[in-house]
Amino acid sequence: MPELPEVETVARGLRATLPGRCILAVRLGKTDFLDDPAAITRGLPGRTIEGVERRGKFLILWLSRGNGAPRPGLLVHLGMTGQLMVLPAAQPAARHTHVVIHLDDGRELRYADMRRFGQMALLDEAAIEERLGGLGAEPLELDERAFCVRIASRRARIKALLLDQHVLRGIGNMYADESLWRARIHPTRLARTLRRKELSRLYCAIRRVLERAIELRGSSVSDYLDAEGRTGEFQRLHRVYGREGKRCFRCKAKVRRMTVAGRSSYFCPCCQPAPRVRRRPARA
DNA sequence: CTCGATCCCTGGACGC
DNA sequence: TGCGTCCAGGGATCGA
Numbered sequence: 001m002p003e004l005p006e007v008e009t010v011a012r013g014l015r016a017t018l019p020g021r022c023i024l025a026v027r028l029g030k031t032d033f034l035d036d037p038a039a040i041t042r043g044l045p046g047r048t049i050e051g052v053e054r055r056g057k058f059l060i061l062w063l064s065r066g067n068g069a070p071r072p073g074l075l076v077h078l079g080m081t082g083q084l085m086v087l088p089a090a091q092p093a094a095r096h097t098h099v100v101i102h103l104d105d106g107r108e109l110r111y112a113d114m115r116r117f118g119q120m121a122l123l124d125e126a127a128i129e130e131r132l133g134g135l136g137a138e139p140l141e142l143d144e145r146a147f148c149v150r151i152a153s154r155r156a157r158i159k160a161l162l163l164d165q166h167v168l169r170g171i172g173n174m175y176a177d178e179s180l181w182r183a184r185i186h187p188t189r190l191a192r193t194l195r196r197k198e199l200s201r202l203y204c205a206i207r208r209v210l211e212r213a214i215e216l217r218g219s220s221v222s223d224y225l226d227a228e229g230r231t232g233e234f235q236r237l238h239r240v241y242g243r244e245g246k247r248c249f250r251c252k253a254k255v256r257r258m259t260v261a262g263r264s265s266y267f268c269p270c271c272q273p274a275p276r277v278r279r280r281p282a283r284a
Numbered sequence: 285c286t287c288g289a290t291c292c293c294t295g296g297a298c299g300c
Numbered sequence: 301t302g303c304g305t306c307c308a309g310g311g312a313t314c315g316a
Contacts, residue, residue: 117310165310173310287316
């Protein structure tokens, strides 16, 4: 599952090799996940890739503009199973490859996505800004005070807030659970009940987890691969995610799983004590 | 504002 | 061996 560290790893891989390359042609497979397939096949050829940016879980390939027109960009979201790789044209395409972008150096930028939960759109800069305008802050560019301001007054459960891309952008289910475990906070705690010390622990935990995960090129739990086709290694440092029934690394209690905000949440019932009062709609 | 439910999609795990 | 069923989840959307 590509979250911030995985997308950052892909972005770095693409940034190392794509800028300056010109797009010769585009070939599409299944197109049901593209908002405008024709815009992509018509609009990409002839453009030069100028830069690669990540925003939350989105990637933007900035492209050369034609005669004073607004700057175009290819906006990409990897969804659950999306992979972007730069490979020699001679190499056979992997299964579920749905977008092939031919480059002027004999390589191809390929997008494969088994479940097609991803997105890809060719838009001008204003449209990209508009589309991404609702995103929250970059977790690694936010100081502790600003983090507290965003979280402290909210009534929602902390896990739901961490997953909400309008609050912080880039955190998904794995890194939310890993951060909450490190901060010793139960996923159903209401954000506004978190004490200052807990908020501080959570802020630090998020930073450490994301920074370390980026160093290790992300987590390959299912089929995540980076732009060069390599796996990440941070899954080796996972402490709770996917470890239901196994022993907590801190206290040896058994890791539990419950659904929070519609997603599986793994936590240690001992290190991350549940809130005492659960909200129940009063019913006469 | 916050919640749960629903949909999109495929492969892998599981039960019989 | 083979089939059916369930589940995983990012994000959008809808109704409560």
